Amino acid sequence: MVNESSTKRLTCDYFAGLVMDFDELQVSMVVQQADTIDQKTAGADLPKLTSTLRILQPFPGIYAYYDGRILGKRLHSGRPNWLDDGAYSLGIASYAIVDGREALVYDTHISLAHARAVRDHLKRLGATSIRVVLSHHHDDHVAGNEVFCDCEIIALELTAAMLAENRDAMENLDPPIKPLVMPNSLFRDRLDLAVGARRIQLHHFNIHSADGAVLWLPDERILFAGDTLEDTITFISEAQNTAQHIEELKRMRKWPIRRILPNHGDPERIAAGGYDAGLIDANRHYLERIIDPGEREGFAASTLEDAIADDLASGAISYFPPYESVHRQNIAAFKALPGPDPVPA
Numbered sequence: 001m002v003n004e005s006s007t008k009r010l011t012c013d014y015f016a017g018l019v020m021d022f023d024e025l026q027v028s029m030v031v032q033q034a035d036t037i038d039q040k041t042a043g044a045d046l047p048k049l050t051s052t053l054r055i056l057q058p059f060p061g062i063y064a065y066y067d068g069r070i071l072g073k074r075l076h077s078g079r080p081n082w083l084d085d086g087a088y089s090l091g092i093a094s095y096a097i098v099d100g101r102e103a104l105v106y107d108t109h110i111s112l113a114h115a116r117a118v119r120d121h122l123k124r125l126g127a128t129s130i131r132v133v134l135s136h137h138h139d140d141h142v143a144g145n146e147v148f149c150d151c152e153i154i155a156l157e158l159t160a161a162m163l164a165e166n167r168d169a170m171e172n173l174d175p176p177i178k179p180l181v182m183p184n185s186l187f188r189d190r191l192d193l194a195v196g197a198r199r200i201q202l203h204h205f206n207i208h209s210a211d212g213a214v215l216w217l218p219d220e221r222i223l224f225a226g227d228t229l230e231d232t233i234t235f236i237s238e239a240q241n242t243a244q245h246i247e248e249l250k251r252m253r254k255w256p257i258r259r260i261l262p263n264h265g266d267p268e269r270i271a272a273g274g275y276d277a278g279l280i281d282a283n284r285h286y287l288e289r290i291i292d293p294g295e296r297e298g299f300a301a302s303t304l305e306d307a308i309a310d311d312l313a314s315g316a317i318s319y320f321p322p323y324e325s326v327h328r329q330n331i332a333a334f335k336a337l338p339g340p341d342p343v344p345a
């Protein structure tokens with residue numbers, strides 16, 4: 001946690017330099033819940049990187065900081081890069097849960113400018129005590145850590161280990177995440193927290209990456225899924241673990257979930273309160289088919305839109321064309337695996 005009023009005690013040089021700018025920073029804020037919150041229009045002095053950032057409010061006290069998923073628009077460069085191809089083009093959200101002076105941020109977004117916008121919004125809401133949770137170690141979820149370097153940054157031990165292992169690579173990406181600020185508060189399988197009156201649980205799932213940490217509100221039965229669930233389809237980054245991902249999705253499906261907020265999804269659905277548990281089934285269907293060599297051949301011969309037609313028709317997921325290239329990369333990820341295909345349990 002950090003107390004915003006005691007910044008003189010901060011040891012983080014980067015943050016200390018930023019504090020003075022918060023009141024001056026203009027942020028594009030389009031809160032897409034019809035009946036609450038004022039809407040602020042973008043000023044001429046907008047930081048370029050956050051000019052398409054939208055702040056959504058799917059539930060009272062729950063905010064989504066959503067950027068991207070704008071056909072044909074890129075943010076960082078015309079060259080292939082993680083920010084545009086892995087996050088902005090598909091759409092990405094970080095979240096915050098706010099109650100009075102307390103806030104819990106779920107992922108620090110794709111750039112320092114985005115993280116500053118999140119922090120500035122929390123300040124405007126009156127939050128003075130901020131903690132951060134990391135959903136997993138991937139670049140598009142931790143790139144803003146530095147802006148929260150004076151806060152408690154909570155993550156799985158596994159996430160910390162994977163960040164440490166990939167630190168050099170991440171600090172030399174395009175764009176670089178440098179310095180990569182590490183989590184400073186670690187847990188193993190589960191951690192119970194509270195933000196004001198809200199009970200919060202963090203749980204470990206090995207889906208998408210071995211270090212998935214989902215955030216669960218047991219009273220409201222809302223699941224913040226990180227990248228364990230994704231609309232349109234999951235990005236397969238650890239193809240060798242796909243059989244375990246399928247089993248973990250089955251375990252998740254047994255929870256009494258009312259709504260799901262993924263980090264990559266349709267902004268209109270997120271603004272309207274997220275997805276139902278059909279999103280878990282749709283992600284599982286896709287993995288069950290792509291793990292099967294015969295099905296995968298059929299996948300390779302068809303478009304993604306045709307391959308997932310059933311789950312599109314049911315409304316469990318929605319089609320966004322840039323996921324065609326994710327689908328091709330997923331097929332290629334299995335081809336690149338050494339040895340025999342992973343076998344479902």
Ligand SMILES: [Zn+2]
Nearest residue numbers: 138140227263
């Ligand atoms: Zn991601």
